[in-house]
Amino acid sequence: MIKTENLTKVYDGVKAVDSLSLHVEKGDVFGFLGPNGSGKTTTMGMMIGEIEPTSGQCLIKGIDVLRHPLDVKKIIGYMPDGLGFYENLNARQNLKFFSQFYDIPADKAEKRITELLEYVGLAGVDKKTEGYSRGMKQRLGIAQALINDPEVIFMDEPTNGLDPQGVMQVRNIIKDLSSQGKTIFFSSHILEEVRQVCRTIGIISKGRLIAQGTLDEVRHKMQKEDFVTIVVKAPGTVPTISSPDIIDASYDNGTAVIRARSDIRDEISDQLTRNGVCIRELSIREKTLEEVFLQTVYGGARDEARGHSGGERV
Structure with a gap:
């Protein structure tokens, strides 16, 4: 049309x-x-x-x-x-x-x-x-x-x-x-x-x-990132996960957020299962359209994209 x-x-x-x-x-x-x-x-x-x-x-x-x-x-x-x-x-x-x-x-x-x-x-x-x-x-x-x-x-x-x-x-x-x-x-x-x-x-x-x-x-x-963000949740403390594909990881009580070069969820699941950890969540975290847009167009400068009407401005 x-x-x-x-x-x-x-x-x-x-x-x-x-x-x-x-x-x-x-x-x-x-x-x-x-x-x-x-x-x-x-x-x-x-x-x-x-x-x-x-x-x-x-x-x-x-x-x-x-x-x-x-x-x-x-x-x-x-x-x-x-x-x-x-x-x-x-x-x-x-x-x-x-x-x-x-x-x-x-x-x-x-x-x-x-x-x-x-x-x-x-x-x-x-x-x-x-x-x-x-x-x-x-x-x-x-x-x-x-x-x-x-x-x-x-x-x-x-x-x-x-x-x-x-x-x-x-x-x-x-x-x-x-x-x-x-x-x-x-x-x-x-x-x-x-x-x-x-x-x-x-x-x-x-x-x-x-x-x-x-x-x-x-x-x-x-989305231009060449890595995958993986979220792991388990009761108690999530043990340190090792893999050559891991770029970095943060651990906070029962949650781990891992940046990896590829989707290594199967590998993470095997490690945690061998260690007797009960997995509550094992998922990939994708960025929202807003996050991707601001990163692409504004270089992540969120404050530049805020208007005066109370909504997110882009």
Whole structure:
């Protein structure tokens, strides 16, 4: 449904987006992650036809965005991070204005607007948008993105700055849109949002796509360590385990954490069994997506990735 091929954008000799190729299937919720300045917004701008690429192309449902921008705009919806509404108008009036860009007949537009206001929880709200909370504006932004009943929806930081209730409302709307068969391209800095709503993700850093796939696939692709972390738990004290493959190990009462060059769990099990140790746990500890991401993109500097909204920012 969404396909880019070597999509590139150069500003003053600097590649903001560098040969980015990705593919998003129909009906997928795709999370686009990356630190500030990584090229997320520029990429999305090229995908919706607001920014002309230096080279490469983007296809939406097989339509070239650059060559046929009007055809593409008929089937996509866009919710920007910086929402802009006419503050002297109410929600219905704003949506009516935007409906005119799609040549929707007045009677059909009124019906569609009524349905959308009900859908996003703004039915009966008549006050001007200047008095809207951040959450209300976000929900109106979703309604605006849906005014033409698009097949593909682009959302740039849709939960940014929302309180927990607002986040849950937007999250539920995204899940519902996905259940309707809509394809959603979801840009966010917050890993938890990606875990909650996205099926597949792409990681961008310094303008380059460094991984794409399911959450587990991306975690494995990005994990660069050439050792295995093995956790051993037993009642009492875990005796010292010896093996030429062991890099280092730490022992704390009934727990041992071992870094080894390979999976030596069978060897560990044999040693402990011969010593009469009852094994409670013998497992491999895998890093979380967050840990792998921070190590790959930030070099493990967690504090650099914290935002001011209370969530983990990456």
